[in-house]
Amino acid sequence: MLRVIPVLDLKAGQAVHAVRGQRDSYAPVRSVLAESAEPLALARAFVDRLGARECYVADLDAIAGVGDHGLVIRALARLGLDVWLDAGTATAAEVEQARDVGAARVIVGTETLRDPGDLAGMVRTREGSPAPACVLSLDLRDGRLLGGSPEVARLGPAGLSAMAWEAGIRAFIVLDLARVGSGEGPRLDAARALHRAFPAAEVLIGGGVRDHTDLDALASEGFHGALVATALHRGVITSLRAGNLG
Numbered sequence: 001m002l003r004v005i006p007v008l009d010l011k012a013g014q015a016v017h018a019v020r021g022q023r024d025s026y027a028p029v030r031s032v033l034a035e036s037a038e039p040l041a042l043a044r045a046f047v048d049r050l051g052a053r054e055c056y057v058a059d060l061d062a063i064a065g066v067g068d069h070g071l072v073i074r075a076l077a078r079l080g081l082d083v084w085l086d087a088g089t090a091t092a093a094e095v096e097q098a099r100d101v102g103a104a105r106v107i108v109g110t111e112t113l114r115d116p117g118d119l120a121g122m123v124r125t126r127e128g129s130p131a132p133a134c135v136l137s138l139d140l141r142d143g144r145l146l147g148g149s150p151e152v153a154r155l156g157p158a159g160l161s162a163m164a165w166e167a168g169i170r171a172f173i174v175l176d177l178a179r180v181g182s183g184e185g186p187r188l189d190a191a192r193a194l195h196r197a198f199p200a201a202e203v204l205i206g207g208g209v210r211d212h213t214d215l216d217a218l219a220s221e222g223f224h225g226a227l228v229a230t231a232l233h234r235g236v237i238t239s240l241r242a243g244n245l246g
Contacts, residue, residue, distance in 0.1 A: 002219035004240040007229035011060040019181035031233035062087035077102030088112040092121040111139040119167040137173040171202040179208030
């Protein structure tokens with residue numbers, strides 16, 4: 001069954017409304033789920049009102065290299081949420097840092113990945129302590145792969161996915177930033193190609209999911225999950241399972 005994973009985009013201590021990846025213009029979230037853009041208030045609503053057990057957290061300050069939300073992320077984990085943390089992780093040492101703040105799964109976004117050869121090291125476990133599972137996020141803009149270096153960008157979604165699979169990564173997010181918060185529906189070309197190439201992979205979709213119709217369509221194609229923010233905050237999607245959306 002397709003899982004709906006709520007998203008929190010964090011910037012300067014608040015949850016912000018992400019629109020088309022234009023981060024300089026992100027404003028605090030206005031949500032039917034909570035009276036403020038305070039991250040813990042929204043996370044509690046995810047848990048109490050929606051029954052969430054997971055939450056995707058994009059630490060935009062960490063991604064931009066201007067700080068981080070480590071204390072907030074620890075508090076989210078203490079709520080019982082499995083935190084999928086996107087904090088600009090690009091090295092094995094940064095995977096360890098994500099584990100230390102409570103991440104259950106660590107997002108390796110192509111937007112900040114500099115050396116694809118580092119993927120194998122990120123998957124390995126630290127002696128005596130299992131590493132959190134790494135998830136490769138194929139960060140796209142209008143279908144074009146965004147890379148933290150020209151080498152990553154040149155590989156394209158297919159080439160980089162193949163390297164990640166060889167390195168041991170088994171979960172992927174296909175995220176088109178141009179569709180985030182747009183209300184235009186998800187773009188699926190790259191996700192479909194990935195699903196065909198690696199049918200055993202866990203594939204999740206991000207960017208543009210509007211309503212239960214989109215979720216049911218994603219489920220019917222065999223995708224495993226969807227990252228959703230705007231439709232939850234507007235009260236359009238009221239359940240975290242496709243086919244039971246109220």
